[in-house]
Amino acid sequence: MAWIQEIGQNRGAKSRYFRFENDAAALPPPAKIMAKLGNSYCQLRLYCIRLSDEIVILVNGGRKTSQTVQNSPERMVYFRFASRMAQQLIELIQSGELVLDGK
Template identity: 35%
Template sequence: MYGFYILVAWLDRIGENGALERYFRLKGKYGDGVGVIPIDIGNKLRLYYLRISDKILIFSSGGIKDASSWQNSETLAPYMEMLIGTSRFVASRIKNGKIILEDKELIGNLNFTRYENE
């Protein structure tokens, strides 16, 4: 239960100050914006996210860390893989103009499937 309260405190901080890059720890590849809320002190609860900008953050699922890395976790790996795919699709659509960033909004075609071509 302790981890839950830490997550809520982080979410409150993000709500007050924005999704500033310094609040997060990247977990995907450099530049994809995928990471984890950094809760280290005696906590194995993980909440993964995709950071689009200082004002746009997409949360994914998470869970209890049960392996040395998300890649080795049967529970967490599917969530991260889906989030990395989402990052790729969003970046591709921003680049080709199908999605536009406007302040706190993503405007455009936000519908996609996991196995859709970019």
Template identity: 30%
Template structure:
């Protein structure tokens, strides 16, 4: 069975448009992440740090120094924040003006691949990043300034 996934606009900032992923008939990946940590939970300070970083990146641009490298160098997968925080939000950084927010969780291990949940989120973004790279090369997806356009739907094999 194949699962349909699409990239959709999440937030527009002065320098960066943030996109996110949505599986058909489901909430977005970044909303799933945020809903794990409702207001008043023990991770309020960590969520505030993440929101501060998203706002900073949105205002200054998605410069590589604002992201923690994850995965392989060629897959565009990163994490925020770069400062000490108990949470990791995984993203695909396509340019200094386009970032796709994924999902994440509580960082309890030295590396993401030691944690099944975090590893699952990174592997999904790595797979999507590969599809995006191919579509960028073939001009089926285009980045113009802060806008991502073209064929933004994907079908993934259910694992």
């Protein structure tokens, strides 16, 4: 929750604060970003869709139970859902059916 507030209120949803996983993204940020900020390892993985520096759609997630999402069947379902949702939104934006306008 602290990272969501920090990004939303202070830093903006800059791409460097997200882990990119296919078309979706995930929080917390990559380990080197977390280390620079003095934060320790986080066991939570929150899948989201970063559409711009101002727009992020929080999708789902949970406690990280393995080093990779491929080794975590429950998280893999969440990851696939977020990735499919991101693909559909990207297609709508590219076709002009969905237009991003600020926040």
